[in-house]
Amino acid sequence: MSGTGEFDLIARYFTRPARRSPLGVGDDCALLAPAAGMQLAVSTDMLVEGRHFLSTVDPARLGHKALAVNLSDLAACGARPLAFTLALSLPAVDAAWLEGFSRGLFALADAHGCELVGGDTTRGPLNLCITVFGEVPAGAALLRSGARAGDDVWVSGTLGDARLALEVFRGTLALPADSFELARGRMEQPTPRVALGMALRGIATAAVDISDGLVGDLGHILKASGVGARLDADAAAKLLATGDSTGLDIDLRRLCALAGGDDYELAFTAPPAARAAVEQAGRASATPVTRIGAIEAEAGLRLVDAQGAAVTQRFASFDHFA
Amino acid sequence: MSGTGEFDLIARYFTRPARRSPLGVGDDCALLAPAAGMQLAVSTDMLVEGRHFLSTVDPARLGHKALAVNLSDLAACGARPLAFTLALSLPAVDAAWLEGFSRGLFALADAHGCELVGGDTTRGPLNLCITVFGEVPAGAALLRSGARAGDDVWVSGTLGDARLALEVFRGTLALPADSFELARGRMEQPTPRVALGMALRGIATAAVDISDGLVGDLGHILKASGVGARLDADAAAKLLATGDSTGLDIDLRRLCALAGGDDYELAFTAPPAARAAVEQAGRASATPVTRIGAIEAEAGLRLVDAQGAAVTQRFASFDHFA
Incomplete structure (x- = not known):
């Protein structure tokens, strides 16, 4: 679901050489293959202006935070980050904002070896939705359900x-x-x-x-x-x-x-x-x-x-x- | 990232018994394990009111459409649908809307054996972001890059x-x-x-x-x-x-x-x-x-x-x- 202007946006700020995914941003789907014996841990968080961040926030810091809150869910499962998708609703195309946002986003992504593998951009009220993928050995994920009296x-x-x-x-x-x-x-x-x-x-x-x-x-x-x-x-x-x-x-x-x-x-x-x-x-x-x-x-x-x-x-x- | 009211929302309209995922909605991550020899196909689409749908649309039809546009990306890769996550920004909690939306969403999901495995809800301008997961035998995905002269x-x-x-x-x-x-x-x-x-x-x-x-x-x-x-x-x-x-x-x-x-x-x-x-x-x-x-x-x-x-x-x- 990407038109010409959108596609240019993605290409300019968010396309990088694919590493982990056999396909990078731009095909209809990204393809992921967890290693043998691994489960894929998946989490989604949506950030809305005025609720999860202030309109005045530095875009690089916002790029960091949008991914950080998702990586935090992987951390809670004990999963190693692999990849993420980014869906972005923007009120307007603002090159300075996109430059800062993508810089902050990729700095944290690179620090965790987490690759952008797909996404969507559209015009609308500012909204950032990231879905993150990690891997964890089958049966080893940390869950919410294992606490016992005395712990x-x-x-x-x-x-x-x-x-x-x-x-x-x-x-x-x-x-x-x-x-x-x-x-x-x-x-x-x-x-x-x-x-x-x-x-x-x-x-x-x-x-x-x-x-x-x-x-x-x-x-x-x-x-x-x-x-x-x-x-x-x-x-x-x-x-x-x-x-x-x-x-x-x-x-x-x-x-x-x-x-x-x-x-x-x-x-x-x-x-x-x-x-x-x-x-x-x-x-x-x-x-x-x-x-x-x-x-x-x-x-x-x-x-x-x-x-x-x-x-x-x-x-x-x-x-x-x- | 779910507070009490959000959690009640999810529980009421979006929680169903987990089938494919070892975990249902509600832990920090969902866990997915593609079958041996399968790649996971992943796609994300974000729908914004006024751009992808009209504010007057029947919510059951909108629930159908929000998933349909994502399943369409899996179709383009030749992937079999497995699961999806839903992130939802809502201006207000409207039980009638949620009932209709979830009914339309799950009717299409069930028709394709595609299970809701995670999500996020927040207050904000109406925005629907779905990430969908399918599986395809390694190397068998349909890509955009294979067309040849004479086809x-x-x-x-x-x-x-x-x-x-x-x-x-x-x-x-x-x-x-x-x-x-x-x-x-x-x-x-x-x-x-x-x-x-x-x-x-x-x-x-x-x-x-x-x-x-x-x-x-x-x-x-x-x-x-x-x-x-x-x-x-x-x-x-x-x-x-x-x-x-x-x-x-x-x-x-x-x-x-x-x-x-x-x-x-x-x-x-x-x-x-x-x-x-x-x-x-x-x-x-x-x-x-x-x-x-x-x-x-x-x-x-x-x-x-x-x-x-x-x-x-x-x-x-x-x-x-x-």
Whole structure:
């Protein structure tokens, strides 16, 4: 479904020599052949202006983010990225925007050996839809359904800074300039934890990527696994990359860490006997990992503070329809 | 990337028991395993309101069309449909719309044994992005690049009626009621030629699906194959399903058939020695096939009328950025 103008667009900014796919962008279909014994992991995310990114975002950062949120889903399955398709609705053909967007997109794609194999472009309100393909040995994918009572709950990297940056853009809070730049970087250029996800194959019992906030996304593991959990809200609040530099009170830091959204870290579970293995997976992938709770047989999520007392603050999951 | 409300939406209208995929909708990734010796054919199409469909379209017909245009890409490769993902941006949660859309979508999906394995929903201007997966024996995919001088040029089914219907909606022409309903059906519920595409494996030398008009899409074959072609414009004009019933002049009927857009038929090439095999493939797939031209060594497309005289009328490809 590509007319002449569209086709020129694709050719100019998005066509590169095909590597992995027998066909590059331009035939009706791309052809992929997973290696013997491998399953193909597939995920789709759609990004809409004003909901997933601000209209003022640097296009190179947007190109990074559009692919990063998809790679994050592969990471949560422990899959190695192979390829992706890009469908793009644009209000107008803007060469500077396309140059920046494709530069940011391909920089991240190349860093992960992930090849653009097909796509579609059309005119319309700005919308980016990427479908990403990875491979994982048959039976080795990390799922949401494997958490068991007694497992530890871990998270990768940092939490909550993207939400802080969003609130600054919304004008609901102010941050020191250095803290804002750090938080903005987390919002606009999240780091998909691909290497960690692959290193956790055979170690983690369940995993999910944190796109809507830790509480909501961990909830998917709890529901799929038929278990509950206890989480240390203060340990989570310590995971803001901006740390104490923001001068924000503990309630707000807990809120951002637990329900901020847009983190693209991994939340995962593993038995206590695997603690050394989890820490080794973190080192091997150069990704910080922090233990912040435990899976329990009783359904529901119980938040406690550093002293073990119940936290009564309410945390809603970030909802793209809210 | 699914929050609570989104998740409820997916669960209500789009979750069905998983069949082919080891995982259904709801984990971070779907897992697919093509059979041994098979390649996976992948294609993505994005549909935007006002460009690919009218805001007044019946949602069940839109659900059909959104998948049909993607299945049409698989057909052009000769691939058997396996699965698809759906990303949906909706301005609001409208239960009646979702019920109709999912009903039309799944009716076509079920008819082709094509399973929904993942997706994303968000709030935003109406946008539908489907990525479809099929399988084809390694090396057997129909490509755009195999046409050779001396090959016949064939098209499946009917051409041009979708454009007639669009022009009625635009108010630029009037049709008798029966003709309009027929044309509207071709516009709103195109028939992906999946069975024909599979039957043409090993017979057709090149194939493309006609989404932007025969002239433009055949042009992709000519360019990829390094050849030209001669087309009988009057034979093409006879392929309108509405036939003589519209009372329209020959120039307009040629225009719609050759450059109307939205046909989702196959244009393909095959050597003259394969004529009986092509006709048998058409019968076996219950799909009309019509020979309307020939591939020539000289680059470019030459249109002739029924008497073999050059047609000087200009035909632009339908361009989604026009």
